[in-house]
Amino acid sequence: MAALGDLGSSDLATLRGGAKTCESVQTIINIAATAEALAVSALGAAIGNAESGKLQLSSEQLRFVKAAQCEEKDHYDYLVAAGARPLTTTFTLPNSRIGTDPATFLKTVVGLEEAFIAAYMAAAQEFASLGQPSLVRVALQIGGVEAEHRAHARFYAITANVPGVPGKVPNNVAFEKAMFTSVGAAAGALKSGGWLGSGSGGTLDFSDFASHVDCSGVSNTRP
Amino acid sequence: MEAPDNLSQMRFSRRTLLKGAGAGAMGLTLAQAGLLRSAAAASESVSDIVNIAITAEELAITLLTNVIKNASGYDQPIKEPVLSVLKGALASEVYHRDYLAKAGATPLTQAFTVPDPKILSDYDTLFTTVVQLESAFVAAYTAAAAEFADMGKPELVKVAFQIGAVEAEHRVLANYALGHRPANNMAFEANLFGAVGDAAAALKKLGFIGGSGKQVSYPGTSGADLSYVSHTYPGGPSVSCMPAMPGTGGGGMAGTSGEGGLEQMLGILGLFGVGAAVVGVLTRRLTAQREERAEQRAD
Structure with missing residues (x-):
């Protein structure tokens, strides 16, 4: 009786249809937790700058940012409680104007949220292939909130006529954009974008922001 | 007539064909029982799911078309930028509907009912209803994604995600129009339904399907300005692993x-x-x- 170990590599390739191996659940949630820690840190820096007058945000915009930071922290806490270990908790800003110029800040938030949506979209597909439908649910429960952040930030950007923000409405897509073929590719995009060590806009440490999160008005804090 | 019940108070349990059976009584090994449970849990077919989805999208198109047409008639007239947000939402729902139709979906009905007449005349009632409906749609697509995962169809998980997350955008913008601050008031989208059929049941219970309120028929898609949105089909890279x-x-x-x-x-x-x-x-x-x-x- 042949065991699978007796099969040649060509048989194994046929078996797998040339498909790559899924990332493990551990790998996926590690990357997700890293992204959430990045979001908590970046938004936390913006909040600090807004409160000290270095970043001109309206009180309403500041409320949005604080709630978004709280939500990212809730995502981080859930992932870590599930066993996630962030790859790093020290980040860099690709551009110092992110923390001082409202237009740059809003555009950056939109771009980051689109990357997070696409990352959780990839995660959902991998969870499906890994036979984890419960995790598929969580991925969409988080991805939906990231989409809310995207639309909300776009609303402020469009209202302020921020250049380089396409579309005439905040809800400008019929289907959210797919960007990645793996969650690791999303991490790679963050790295090449200057968020994971190579940015020149300053260094952020998650521990400086994690305990100063204002969750006023935020509910549904668990999936 | 009273406003619809609060959706967050509704919880629907996941159906399973093996509920109460027990693997031992059926003489199954644990592995075989596990395989059967997985198959039984996916009791809705792809057809069931997409037929319910297209019904929900056509309900959304029906309501949004009527609201936009009568925007100036509300107790607080619906003006810019909120009016454009509604037009963008309508365009998206049309593209969702068209995608599902091309995939073979058939709506369960194209006749809907408005459970509270104030939805068509009162600004706050309207946007409270929109927030609730969009929350239900997000939850329905979340259930669909999980069911597609159970079926081993990650490509359909992607589509459900791409649509469900857009419905979440509609939720937060409707919440903003309602005056709630912060409008982004949830850390996790609500997990309301075990199966997509539960979402259909919820719409019926709320009175949007088969209810006693004013009847409104699906008007088709010609009333939508599709220029408001891009990314009009669920494209982009997929994960194949x-x-x-x-x-x-x-x-x-x-x-x-x-x-x-x-x-x-x-x-x-x-x-x-x-x-x-x-x-x-x-x-x-x-x-x-x-x-x-x-x-x-x-x-």
Whole structure:
């Protein structure tokens, strides 16, 4: 009786249809937790700058940012409680104007949220292939909130006529954009974008922001 | 007439055909029971799911078309930028509807009812209703994604995600229009339904389908300005991967020696969505190898 170990590599390739191996659940949630820690840190820096007058945000915009930071922290806490270990908790800003110029800040938030949506979209597909439908649910429960952040930030950007923000409405897509073929590719995009060590806009440490999160008005804090 | 019940108070349990049966009573091994539970939990078919989805999208198109047409008639007229947000939402729902129709979906009904007449005249009632409906739609697509995952269809998980997250955008913008601050007031989208059929039941219970309120018929899509949105189909890169195969390095896999082990492995591969053709090819190759070795032993 042949065991699978007796099969040649060509048989194994046929078996797998040339498909790559899924990332493990551990790998996926590690990357997700890293992204959430990045979001908590970046938004936390913006909040600090807004409160000290270095970043001109309206009180309403500041409320949005604080709630978004709280939500990212809730995502981080859930992932870590599930066993996630962030790859790093020290980040860099690709551009110092992110923390001082409202237009740059809003555009950056939109771009980051689109990357997070696409990352959780990839995660959902991998969870499906890994036979984890419960995790598929969580991925969409988080991805939906990231989409809310995207639309909300776009609303402020469009209202302020921020250049380089396409579309005439905040809800400008019929289907959210797919960007990645793996969650690791999303991490790679963050790295090449200057968020994971190579940015020149300053260094952020998650521990400086994690305990100063204002969750006023935020509910549904668990999936 | 009273406003619709609060959706957050509704919870629907996941259906299972094996509820109360017990693997032992049926003489099944634990592995076989697990496989059966997975199959039974996916009691809705893809057709069931997309038919309910297109019904919900056509309900949304019906309501939004009527609201936009009568925007100036509300107690607080619906003005810019809120009016454009509604037009963008309508365009998106049209693209969702069209995609589902092309995929073969058929709506369960195209006749809807408005449970509270104030939805068509009172600004706050309208946007409270929109927030609730969009929350339900997000939850419905979340359930759909989980069910598609159960079926081993990650490509449909992607579509459900791409639509469900857009419905979440509509939720937060409606919440903003309602004056709630922060409008982004949830850390996790609400997980309301175990199955997509539960969402359909919720719409009926709320009075949007088969209710006693004003009847409104699906008006078609000609009232939508589709220029408001881009990314009009669920494209972009997909994730195509398979779980890591345990013990594939030299010496074979644990538990796969002997006839029963190989058949179990092929069964598991089938569950992972490996095409029947691929499994068939492999089976024939392994059978040929087995027969060749048997002949060699006979010699």
